[in-house]
Amino acid sequence: MSKTTTGTPSEATGDDQDLGAAGSQLSTAPAEEPPNLPSLGVVGWIRWFWRQLTSMRVALLLLLLLSLGAIPGSLIPQSGTDETKVADFRDAHPTLGDVYDKLGLFHVYSSVWFSAIYILLFVSLIGCIVPRTWQFVGQLRGRPPGAPRRLTRLPAYTTWRTEAEPEQVREAALALLRKRRFRAHLAGDNVAAEKGYLREVGNLAFHIALIVMLIAFAWGQLFKMEGNKLVVEGDGFSNTITQYDDFKSGNLFSQDDLDPFSFNLEDFKGTYETSGPNKGTPRTYQASVDYSVGAYGKDRKTVIKVNEPLEIGDSKVYLTAHGYAPVITVRDGKGDVVYNQAVPLLPLDSNVTSSGAIKVMDGYRNAKGVKEQLGFQAFFLPSYGGEGSAVVSQFPALLNPVLNLEAYHGDLGVDAGIPQSVYQLDKSHLKDFKNAKGELLRENLKPGETMKLPGGAGSVTYEGTKEWANFQITRQPGSGWALGGAIAAIFGLAGSLFIQRRRVWVRAVKGADGVTVVEMAGLGRSESAKVPEELGDLAGILYDRAPGAPDPEDSSDATPTTPDPQVVPAEGAEK
Amino acid sequence: MTLAAATDLAAATNENLANISNTLIYSSMAVYTLAFFAYIAEWLLGSRSKVGRTAAALTESKTAAAPAVTVNKAGGTAVLERPQVVVRSAAGARDVPDGPGAHGGDAQGDLYGRIAISLTVLAFLVEFGGVLTRALSVERAPWGNMYEFNITFSTVAVGVYLSLLALRKNVRWLGLFLITTVLLDLGLAVTVLYTASDQLVPALHSYWLYIHVSTAIFCGAVFYVGAVATILYLFKDSYENKLASGGTPGRFANSVLDRLPASASLDKFAYRVNAAVFPLWTFTIIAGAIWAGDAWGRYWGWDPKETWSFITWVAYACYLHARATAGWKGRKAAYLALLAFGCWLFNYYGVNIFVSGKHSYAGV
Numbered sequence: 051m052s053k054t055t056t057g058t059p060s061e062a063t064g065d066d067q068d069l070g071a072a073g074s075q076l077s078t079a080p081a082e083e084p085p086n087l088p089s090l091g092v093v094g095w096i097r098w099f100w101r102q103l104t105s106m107r108v109a110l111l112l113l114l115l116l117s118l119g120a121i122p123g124s125l126i127p128q129s130g131t132d133e134t135k136v137a138d139f140r141d142a143h144p145t146l147g148d149v150y151d152k153l154g155l156f157h158v159y160s161s162v163w164f165s166a167i168y169i170l171l172f173v174s175l176i177g178c179i180v181p182r183t184w185q186f187v188g189q190l191r192g193r194p195p196g197a198p199r200r201l202t203r204l205p206a207y208t209t210w211r212t213e214a215e216p217e218q219v220r221e222a223a224l225a226l227l228r229k230r231r232f233r234a235h236l237a238g239d240n241v242a243a244e245k246g247y248l249r250e251v252g253n254l255a256f257h258i259a260l261i262v263m264l265i266a267f268a269w270g271q272l273f274k275m276e277g278n279k280l281v282v283e284g285d286g287f288s289n290t291i292t293q294y295d296d297f298k299s300g301n302l303f304s305q306d307d308l309d310p311f312s313f314n315l316e317d318f319k320g321t322y323e324t325s326g327p328n329k330g331t332p333r334t335y336q337a338s339v340d341y342s343v344g345a346y347g348k349d350r351k352t353v354i355k356v357n358e359p360l361e362i363g364d365s366k367v368y369l370t371a372h373g374y375a376p377v378i379t380v381r382d383g384k385g386d387v388v389y390n391q392a393v394p395l396l397p398l399d400s401n402v403t404s405s406g407a408i409k410v411m412d413g414y415r416n417a418k419g420v421k422e423q424l425g426f427q428a429f430f431l432p433s434y435g436g437e438g439s440a441v442v443s444q445f446p447a448l449l450n451p452v453l454n455l456e457a458y459h460g461d462l463g464v465d466a467g468i469p470q471s472v473y474q475l476d477k478s479h480l481k482d483f484k485n486a487k488g489e490l491l492r493e494n495l496k497p498g499e500t501m502k503l504p505g506g507a508g509s510v511t512y513e514g515t516k517e518w519a520n521f522q523i524t525r526q527p528g529s530g531w532a533l534g535g536a537i538a539a540i541f542g543l544a545g546s547l548f549i550q551r552r553r554v555w556v557r558a559v560k561g562a563d564g565v566t567v568v569e570m571a572g573l574g575r576s577e578s579a580k581v582p583e584e585l586g587d588l589a590g591i592l593y594d595r596a597p598g599a600p601d602p603e604d605s606s607d608a609t610p611t612t613p614d615p616q617v618v619p620a621e622g623a624e625k
Numbered sequence: 626m627t628l629a630a631a632t633d634l635a636a637a638t639n640e641n642l643a644n645i646s647n648t649l650i651y652s653s654m655a656v657y658t659l660a661f662f663a664y665i666a667e668w669l670l671g672s673r674s675k676v677g678r679t680a681a682a683l684t685e686s687k688t689a690a691a692p693a694v695t696v697n698k699a700g701g702t703a704v705l706e707r708p709q710v711v712v713r714s715a716a717g718a719r720d721v722p723d724g725p726g727a728h729g730g731d732a733q734g735d736l737y738g739r740i741a742i743s744l745t746v747l748a749f750l751v752e753f754g755g756v757l758t759r760a761l762s763v764e765r766a767p768w769g770n771m772y773e774f775n776i777t778f779s780t781v782a783v784g785v786y787l788s789l790l791a792l793r794k795n796v797r798w799l800g801l802f803l804i805t806t807v808l809l810d811l812g813l814a815v816t817v818l819y820t821a822s823d824q825l826v827p828a829l830h831s832y833w834l835y836i837h838v839s840t841a842i843f844c845g846a847v848f849y850v851g852a853v854a855t856i857l858y859l860f861k862d863s864y865e866n867k868l869a870s871g872g873t874p875g876r877f878a879n880s881v882l883d884r885l886p887a888s889a890s891l892d893k894f895a896y897r898v899n900a901a902v903f904p905l906w907t908f909t910i911i912a913g914a915i916w917a918g919d920a921w922g923r924y925w926g927w928d929p930k931e932t933w934s935f936i937t938w939v940a941y942a943c944y945l946h947a948r949a950t951a952g953w954k955g956r957k958a959a960y961l962a963l964l965a966f967g968c969w970l971f972n973y974y975g976v977n978i979f980v981s982g983k984h985s986y987a988g989v
């Protein structure tokens with residue numbers, strides 16, 4: 051056939067040479083060429099390089115490299131997922147940390163070398179798909195090649211003699227094969243037929259789907275955003291960058307891409323296993339919110355659960371964490387309220403033992419009327435076990451809440467301009483409030499209880515407890531395309547792996563004695579039990595339309611017989 | 626009061642069920658052990674018959690270079706005069722007949738083999754009961770931690786084996802190797818990995834979890850069967866190579882390997898098994914991504930578990946590529962297949978134990 055025709059891969063049939071054109075084009079897989087070096091100057095080199103890149107050997111190598119390259123990212127802390135772990139690692143291994151830094155090992159999946167591997171792989175993929183698609187289109191427009199001269203050499207073969215005329219047999223064969231949805235045509239003294247083109251369609255669809263997925267993924271990385279916001283019951287959030295506690299976005303994301311919406315957290319509810327070995331394990335978390343879309347949107351109510359985010363436009367609002375926020379009132383010596391807030395505390399364990407800090411920054415004057423700041427280290431147990439029990443919460447729900455406060459006064463250090471965690475006190479410029487015994491003032495409060503600050507410095511009241519929920523708001527454009535690509539990939543893959551592409555030839559010619567000899571042969575892309583089975587089936591039907599004629603005397607060489615009928619069929623493994 | 630009493634009662638029945646489950650798992654181990662001994666008996670008795678088919682075929686084919694020809698009847702109920710299909714294997718391929726199986730044609734060995742399979746069926750049913758009661762005791766699917774994952778995994782692997790047998794596939798030779806590892810798997814489960822039945826954290830409440838994890842377990846079980854076949858292929862292949870080059874394999878090899886299917890059959894079996902389940906594995910990863918998208922706000926985040934699923938996937942893709950296009954048929958492709966299964970194993974055990982990520986939940 052034409053020059054561009056590449057042979058079947060070596061797996062198909064051992065002796066392609068003998069089959070000639072008949073075995074060609076049974077797939078669009080490129081042939082492997084040995085990497086002989088060019089001597090043609092720049093163009094020659096470029097062409098050589100391209101051919102190498104799009105060869106199966108290199109594709110395989112790149113695939114292997116991709117999987118190897120993904121390994122370090124799973125073993126070394128990644129800055130994308132856990133910044134603090136990376137910092138810890140750097141502290142623990144300073145020199146190794148530097149080396150890792152240079153190699154991009156703290157962000158493997160966005161490192162230069164990892165990107166290089168997959169970009170090369172996808173260039174290779176495109177370079178592979180385009181010619182294969184053309185070739186396949188050519189095959190679809192062409193016809194299956196005619197029968198090779200010696201059908202006996204094919205992997206599945208059968209023959210018989212019949213009284214029917216050769217034309218009749220060929221007509222019958224053509225009709226039969228077409229009925230079985232083979233692409234069949236008359237090629238001289240034989241009928242050539244082929245089936246299973248969907249295999250190629252599936253294979254090309256799969257590889258194209260991989261490209262679609264990659265582009266969708268890259269698109270998503272560039273335009274994505276992800277932010278967190280902690281909201282206490284009764285409070286709200288509106289989707290602008292300044293409102294986020296932390297915010298990350300892709301390189302091409304712009305603020306205008308933020309979907310305009312806002313919501314209020316009406317109520318958070320967590321329920322927990324109350325008995326059994328898993329007492330305390332959460333059963334449900336749900337946040338009831340009021341939300342509105344756009345500047346003047348109508349208020350709507352909904353419930354956000356752990357696996358059920360709220361979707362607004364391209365954004366999704368996920369419930370990711372929860373905890374408690376004791377409501378605190380601080381009064382100065384004159385009894386004026388200088389602070390009244392729900393203070394979110396961070397959970398430390400699965401029973402929501404929590405800690406945090408209360409910072410009174412403005413408006414407080416001490417007993418002498420001097421401006422000062424107050425700080426309280428807070429430790430909170432939603433379910434205190436009672437006097438004498440360990441100082442950890444016994445259960446995650448609010449069964450017996452106790453708030454432990456340590457009181458300080460002085461300078462919180464917040465004005466120094468250095469960002470400070472809202473959950474921690476910087477005690478370097480703070481002084482202890484002392485109790486009667488001269489120790490640090492520290493008290494356990496129940497809801498409604500008040501702790502007096504010594505020397506008429508005022509008081510702190512634990513009014514009650516609200517819950518808070520943490521919301522993660524993300525926008526991941528392109529995920530629809532990624533999903534579509536993924537689904538196409540699965541179907542393509544199934545087609546590519548489960549459909550056999552195969553050819554059948556039926557030759558009918560008059561023998562020397564005037565009796566028609568029918569020969570049938572089948573060829574698959576790979577050796578398979580299906581090809582002989584199908585051939586036997588077809589032969590059986592055709593035989594009924596062109597029944598056998600008595601064998602001539604010397605029939606021995608017309609039908610090869612087995613030397614050892616006991617021999618197990620080649621497909622033994624799965625019979 | 627009454628409410629509390631009711632929950633206590635429910636907890637008690639659950640605890641009962643959990644205990645029943647443990648008893649069933651231990652019982653199934655006992656029955657698997659009996660099956661194991663029956664398989665051993667099959668192999669031992671089978672060694673009495675000196676078959677030497679492989680050796681015969683390989684030394685014969687040296688003189689007769691032409692590929693052997695085998696005959697299949699056309700269709701199942703073919704009339705005798707109907708044309709017969711001649712199957713000709715590719716030139717260059719070794720024409721080695723499949724071994725007779727563990728019993729080696731010995732009638733007593735065959736009997737023990739059948740007993741072994743019956744015991745395997747029994748053990749499978751008992752183990753299945755154990756998994757089921759475990760699921761009932763926690764009122765959810767039985768794969769919240771590694772203990773549950775392990776018992777479900779071995780149940781499914783044995784289920785795959787028995788289904789292949791029921792489909793009349795020639796897989797009896799797998800029996801001993803499979804049951805040995807199933808016993809190891811269960812031993813590990815009940816000693817190291819045992820976790821009292823417990824509930825899932827809310828992140829695990831999603832129907833995608835059921836889809837994702839059940840297909841993951843199934844794929845693992847099938848990959849596992851493929852890997853066992855691949856290992857046996859490698860042994861059988863070197864055995865055949867040795868014979869073909871005029872060497873004399875040891876007595877043990879002669880006795881055991883000769884009874885396995887031909888290396889070409891083993892290779893083909895392994896390939897089919899791996900290829901058949903690869904699309905499902907692809908689906909498993911995608912289902913996981915969808916679930917991660919719902920639970921964690923991103924569908925792909927290079928979490929260690931995700932990364933290793935991806936690595937496993939790429940490794941199997943390499944294997945399929947090697948076979949389909951690069952023409953790496955034999956041993957090289959087999960090594961790739963084992964590497965891919967190694968990745969799967971690491972993803973399952975290694976990542977849970979050595980690497981921390983979002984997937985390490987519910988203890989180990």
Ligand code: HEM
Pocket residue numbers: 077078079080103104105106109113171174175176177178179253257260543546547900939942945946948949950
């Ligand atoms: C991005 C990574 C890739 C993956 C995950 C992948 C995966 C696969 C899979 C699973 C198959 C099916 C194997 C079978 O039919 O048994 C396949 C077949 C194939 N792939 Fe890829 N592939 C990738 C890249 C490439 C590249 C870069 C090329 C070209 C250089 C390529 C060319 C082919 C060809 C020619 C076939 C076989 C077609 C046939 O069976 O007729 N693939 N690939």
